[in-house]
Amino acid sequence: MRAITITEPGGPDVLAWTEVPDPEPGPGEVVVDVRASAVNRADLLQRQGHYPPPAGASAYPGLECSGVVSATGPGVSGWQVGDVVCALLTGGGYAERVAVPAGQLLPVPAGVDPVDAAALPEVACTVWSNLVQLAHLSIGETLLVHGGGSGIGTFAIQLGVALGATVVVTARPAKHERLRELGAAHTIDYTTQDFVEEIRRITDGRGANVILDIMGAAYLGRNVAALATGGRLVVIGMQGGRKAELDLGALLAKRGSVSATALRSRPMEEKAAIVRGVREEVWPLVESGAIGPIVDRRLPMAQAAEAHRIVESNDHLGKVLLTVD
Numbered sequence: 030m031r032a033i034t035i036t037e038p039g040g041p042d043v044l045a046w047t048e049v050p051d052p053e054p055g056p057g058e059v060v061v062d063v064r065a066s067a068v069n070r071a072d073l074l075q076r077q078g079h080y081p082p083p084a085g086a087s088a089y090p091g092l093e094c095s096g097v098v099s100a101t102g103p104g105v106s107g108w109q110v111g112d113v114v115c116a117l118l119t120g121g122g123y124a125e126r127v128a129v130p131a132g133q134l135l136p137v138p139a140g141v142d143p144v145d146a147a148a149l150p151e152v153a154c155t156v157w158s159n160l161v162q163l164a165h166l167s168i169g170e171t172l173l174v175h176g177g178g179s180g181i182g183t184f185a186i187q188l189g190v191a192l193g194a195t196v197v198v199t200a201r202p203a204k205h206e207r208l209r210e211l212g213a214a215h216t217i218d219y220t221t222q223d224f225v226e227e228i229r230r231i232t233d234g235r236g237a238n239v240i241l242d243i244m245g246a247a248y249l250g251r252n253v254a255a256l257a258t259g260g261r262l263v264v265i266g267m268q269g270g271r272k273a274e275l276d277l278g279a280l281l282a283k284r285g286s287v288s289a290t291a292l293r294s295r296p297m298e299e300k301a302a303i304v305r306g307v308r309e310e311v312w313p314l315v316e317s318g319a320i321g322p323i324v325d326r327r328l329p330m331a332q333a334a335e336a337h338r339i340v341e342s343n344d345h346l347g348k349v350l351l352t353v354d
């Protein structure tokens with residue numbers, strides 16, 4: 030088969046569409062013939078050498094895919110050759126085939142294009158596990174999503190609205206109209222507006238009950254300032270750095286919490302439990318039309334370098350897909 034290999038850490042041009050050995054399904058695994066994968070921010074870091082795959086994971090990038098089951102390993106039940114699926118991966122999605130633990134497979138939701146389904150597993154699992162399992166986002170609460178136009182952000186808006194929250198996003202202005210169409214009640218231009226002031230104005234001084242943050246250190250102090258009493262700040266990205274000072278007095282006065290999580294490094298059993306939860310609680314929302322994959326564009330897998338350039342520029346909204354003919 031062919032896969033995108035990283036010839037050496039560096040810019041997009043180190044991504045090469047290369048002949049590599051086919052994967053074999055191990056115990057409890059299936060092999061998926063990939064129709065599409067999606068670019069995640071983490072893939073850019075992996076390409077640059079800043080985010081090596083966890084032990085035992087494929088060396089090729091790609092944290093999700095859609096496709097068709099082409100082989101099953103020993104001990105797999107519930108999935109058969111020919112099933113149309115999408116999957117949460119620990120790596121290896123930028124390829125014609127990938128071996129994946131059966132617990133990380135999902136059916137393509139009814140009504141979703143089998144190629145576009147590649148845009149769903151990583152964002153659905155990340156956003157649902159953080160907003161629902163961890164932060165217990167509830168009906169009537171205010172959710173602040175930083176980077177509303179990201180793959181993560183576009184899904185978080187839709188899930189937040191479906192859960193009955195008022196969703197506020199930060200994004201560059203060119204993305205605001207589309208984010209309001211997706212359900213954001215308020216959009217904040219982080220380049221000219223102070224999001225702490227804005228969230229206070231929007232909530233009559235109360236603040237956000239839950240904040241889904243991708244900026245890390247750069248936003249930590251302001252995120253705590255933007256929290257409501259009993260608010261939950263969940264950090265899932267460090268685009269603004271990893272080290273910052275935390276004013277525990279400010280957090281304590283609000284009885285607030287700060288959590289930080291990563292999905293990729295979680296044990297297989299935890300990923301399978303999250304995938305089960307997504308299938309039970311999120312897939313019905315997708316099948317009802319309340320939530321959908323937000324696809325900025327599709328490019329052939331061989332153009333992975335161009336896809337990385339687009340995502341690096343932040344000009345995309347939602348997900349950039351890489352397709353296999």
Ligand SMILES: NC(=O)c1ccc[n+]([C@@H]2O[C@H](COP(=O)([O-])OP(=O)(O)OC[C@H]3O[C@@H](n4cnc5c(N)ncnc54)[C@H](OP(=O)(O)O)[C@@H]3O)[C@@H](O)[C@H]2O)c1
Pocket residue numbers: 068069070071151155175176177178179180181182199200201204219243244264265266267268290291292293340343344347
């Ligand atoms: N922990 C986990 O398990 C996990 C899983 C998946 C993703 N993530 C993280 O989640 C983040 C989003 O991932 P993705 O793949 O969806 O990213 P993406 O589509 O590449 O989007 C990145 C976004 O960052 C926004 N941005 C840049 N500077 C900003 C700022 N100062 N304030 C607010 N937004 C800003 C950009 O929007 P503008 O154009 O509006 O600037 C862009 O939409 C990444 O940091 C990624 O590492 C974490």
